[in-house]
Amino acid sequence: MTTSAKVIANAFIERSHAESKPLSNMQLQKLVYIANGFCLALLDKPLYYEETYAWTYGPLIKPLYSSLMSYGSNxxxxxxxxxxxxxxxxxxxxxxxxxxxxxxxxMSAYKLSDLTHQAGTPWDITWRNNDYGMIDNNVIADYYKTLINVITQQSN
Incomplete structure (x- = not known):
């Protein structure tokens, strides 16, 4: 089942409150995006139905950003x-x-941003070809499938 990025974001917000861990809009954007990557790789489907875009500070889901922009960096x-x-x-x-x-x-918001900006990431591939463009779910799925293989090999 695919739902709104806001539903996924709320799952992370609830965890942050339960553990008294502060969470900013930028951190939340990255966590929701990363979860979508793992979902695409493991379940062959997106976690949320909105599109993800390559913005200056990394992957961004516009409706989620709009819902949280009143927080600024708080x-x-x-x-x-x-x-x-x-x-x-x-x-x-x-x-x-x-x-x-x-x-x-x-991870801090900037650490998560750095993580999503690494060479060869879906953000990087999209940004080089079309800054502020939509990040294709197939590119995200391929990247996270490779990442899962690396994680699996490291744990063996």
């Missing part, structure tokens, strides 16, 4: 209002969100 203090008709997160998506939270939630 920490997010509450969940995002969503439609009661939005699909919910299923068990496999929940596992991916938990994994991403466990591996990436301690």
């Amino acid at each position: 920490n997010i203090t509450s969940t995002i209002p969503i439609s009661p008709y939005e699909d919910r997160i299923d068990l496999n998506e929940e596992k991916i969100i938990n994994y991403v939270w466990s591996k990436y939630s301690d």
Whole structure:
């Protein structure tokens, strides 16, 4: 099931509040994007239905950014209002969100931005060809499949 990026963002916001970890708009954008990458690679489907764009500070989901822009660079203090008709997160998506939270939630916004800006990342590929352009889900899926192979090889 694919839902709104706001639903995915709320899952991360709830974790940040439960663990008293501050979370900024930029951090949240990157966590939602990374979770989408793992979902594309592992489940062969996007985690959210909105498009992702290559912006100056990394991947950005415009409706999510608009919902949080009032925070500026301050920490997010509450969940995002969503439609009661939005699909919910299923068990496999929940596992991916938990994994991403466990591996990436301690990284600063700028560290996450640096991570998404590395050479060969979907952001980098898109930015070089079309700055502020849409990042293709196939490019994201291919990158995260490769990343998963590297992670798997390192753990063996």
